[in-house]
Amino acid sequence: MTQLCDIGFIGLGVMGKNLVMNLVDHGYTVAAFDLDQEKIDGVLAQDQQERGDKAARVVGCNTLETLLASTKQPHLIILSVPAGKPVDIVSENLLKAGMTADAVVVDTGNTLWTDTVERTAKYEGQFTLFSTAVSGGEVGARFGPALMPSGDAAQWERLAPVWEAIAAKVDPDTGKPLESYVPGQPVTEGEPCAAYIGPAGAGHYVKMVHNGIEYADMQQICEAYQVMREVAGMSCDEIGDVFEEWNKGPLNSYLIEISADILKQKDAETGKPVVDVIKDTAGQKGTGLWTAISSLEVGSPNPSIAQSVFARALSSMKTERVAASQVLKGPQVASLSVAEKEELISQLHDALYCSKLCVYAQGFHLMKLAGEQQGWDLDFASIAKIFRAGCIIRAIFLQSITKAFEADSDLDNLLVAPFFVEQIEERQQNWRKSIAQSVMNGIPTPVFSASLAYYDTYRNAVVPANLLQAQRDFFGAHTFERLDKPAGEFYHIEWSQPERQQVRIK
Missing domain, CATH: 3.40.50.720 (NAD(P)-binding Rossmann-like Domain)
Structure with missing residues (x-):
């Protein structure tokens, strides 16, 4: 040349x-x-x-x-x-x-x-x-x-x-x-x-959040796998077949596709499924942790992503978990009929879909708040388009997210986009039932559960933070706002005095 x-x-x-x-x-x-x-x-x-x-x-x-x-x-x-x-x-x-x-x-x-x-x-x-x-x-x-x-x-x-x-x-x-x-x-x-x-910095921030979403997406697939394995008593091949079927519908994604393939792979030395000879300790390179830390700094709740990081941390405590398993007892896992097994699989499908939506909602909300703080004019429809191929979280699901932001570029949260409102309304009972089933059988589903808690908190007009703020004012005089007074006016009560005198703090 x-x-x-x-x-x-x-x-x-x-x-x-x-x-x-x-x-x-x-x-x-x-x-x-x-x-x-x-x-x-x-x-x-x-x-x-x-x-x-x-x-x-x-x-x-x-x-x-x-x-x-x-x-x-x-x-x-x-x-x-x-x-x-x-x-x-x-x-x-x-x-x-x-x-x-x-x-x-x-x-x-x-x-x-x-x-x-x-x-x-x-x-x-x-x-x-x-x-x-x-x-x-x-x-x-x-x-x-x-x-x-x-x-x-x-x-x-x-x-x-x-x-x-x-x-x-x-x-x-x-x-x-x-x-x-x-x-x-x-x-x-x-x-x-x-x-x-x-x-x-904007591009690397978006990639960081992408990786945080990736952490949660991987963990919730693993949760569905564990419930099918331990509650439904399914083999790796059977679960692989389920994932293959799921990949034909709204859960179509790279991670579901490779999970189906992984579960059908056999170990050359033992003939067992490869996953059964892999030590159950997961590593991390830090981007999920960075996302969780940033969400705390920015003030954007990301419980699903945080729980996926915690799940990896708990997995690394292998020696402690083995010792604890000898003394800490859980419930007896109930056996399921064929019909009950099929129902559980259907519930898990909807739980994974709803939880997945909450994970993306948290990730995009974090990018929105961070962008506002940094002065970045982020185009979320464009970002969703980038994620549709070439990356680990690529999924057909992202086409719906793209359309949601194209319809409303100022969308506060994906959960309130009309399409996703309908999707969760249709599936949330199965989501709740699958988590309840997991809890009653002692199977941890930290991302499923954190996602549902996020959804239920976000949809509630009133949360118990009123009591929490009163507690803060009681022991630390942190003040509070009143519902019946203008926003921005702060009050404090002398809680230790019998008359409980209230004063306005300017």
Whole structure:
């Protein structure tokens, strides 16, 4: 290759290598660098294998100076390096290598959004830092991820053709993914799952909430699985069949699809279902935790997402749980007839649907409040469209969410969108029955239960916070407002005095 490359790319791990191959499939040439020569050789070999007798599309670079010299100016450099300090190290080294102020450096790592805000300000005037959160894992990176870009709006104009080309695509009418997993034959039609989110940090914040929703979505599928396993006494194959059937309807999603596949996989060594030989301790990389923390800081209740984080934490307490199981007893699990089993499966379907709606309602409400606090003008219909393909939470359900926000861009909460009001009204009795059945049989359903509590609290015009506020005023003189007085007027009672004198606090 004698011409300069369109894009410089740094970091050729699993995600980086696949993003490079996605870029070249769409006609871009790439100058690629990694500290590990084997990774450079690997991407060059893959390019040679996939391109056949066509010209090379990737140039391997051993130094950052070579990468800059091999890339068109003004430089467009994409980073796929671990979040945190490595981003700063690479940025500083690029400056030392001669990168100029008109360059754009795109961070595609799983960066905490506040770090992106600080880093953007730090390098202002030296180069433009632009961030793009990437979701979809290895396969998504290769054949079409969901992309959440944010930063300088003027630079988005330059990046938009690139990101819209490599992003996952959907049929705009149905919301269903348009997929091709053949190298060199990318999907070019359809609506791209990439759209400008907002100023610095906004894209990574949306990706953080996406991951929080992902935590809760995974946990509630696991809850449905455990109830079917322990209450209905179903085998993994039988539950896999149920998930396959659910995937044909409103619960159609990537996570339901892979759960059905997982449950039917057998272990090569023992012949048992693979899930039965996997230790029941779940890890986490922090994004679910970040979402739960942010919801507390912003003041947006996210009990379902928080409970999914707690569930992983409890799962990690394996030794304690085994010991506790010897002394802490629960109810005897009742055996079910065939008819009762079928009824329970139907109830769980509706519970998962309703709980799923509450999880998304919490996630979008969090983004709404955070956006207002940060001054981000977030387009929630556009965000829902991004999630429809390429990412882990992709689901047909998101087409309905897109339509809800298109109908009312100022929607306070998805729960009050007319379509979802009808959906929950139709299904909530089954939701309640499945949770009651689980409780009576001692099966924990933390996300199902937290979602129902969120729904019941949100739909109530009066909650017991009046007593709580009185308690606060009693022991801490925290004051309270009165229902029969103008909002913003605060009162305090001298509770310890017999006459209980009330005074207005200005």
